[in-house]
């Protein structure tokens with residue numbers, strides 16, 4: 001499957017030059033993961049923002065008994081700054097619409113997915129989960145307007 005991704009990355013071309021490159025790249029990633037997901041499961045109905053949102057907010061019990069979701073660090077709105085629950089450090093918004101640095105490097109995205117999915121879910125995310133997840137974060141375009149806690 002890795003080979004297919006490399007081929008697709010080469011075909012689609014990734015660029016981090018223009019301001020909207022992050023959105024274009026995120027959409028290309030959806031296409032790549034969608035293609036992979038179908039190769040893994042012919043019944044995959046296509047990326048769903050709703051499923052991506054549910055996945056993002058879904059709390060899972062980790063090895064140390066804590067309940068953690070992607071949203072625990074990235075917050076419930078991926079257009080907002082997040083906060084790392086382990087280190088306390090600020091995490092820039094995940095949404096490529098507000099943070100043009102996101103999804104600009106396929107290898108970084110793959111590495112982060114593997115790392116976070118293994119940390120939280122105990123296994124790498126499936127291509128379908130990744131396609132749904134990026135489809136979802138693309139829909140989050142507006143940071144929450146509220147006083148910082």
Ligand code: HEC
Pocket residue numbers: 056068069070071072073074083084085086091092101102103104105108109112113116117120121133
């Ligand atoms: C313990 C805190 C924490 C949790 C929980 C967490 N993340 Fe992250 N995530 C981070 C940090 C830190 C970064 C890197 C920060 C940066 O690049 O600015 C990051 C970056 C990412 C990126 C990289 C995006 C890019 O291209 O720059 C992806 C994708 C990602 N996380 C997905 C997930 C998913 C999916 C989950 C849930 C399964 C999740 N994260 C849960 C802390 C977390």
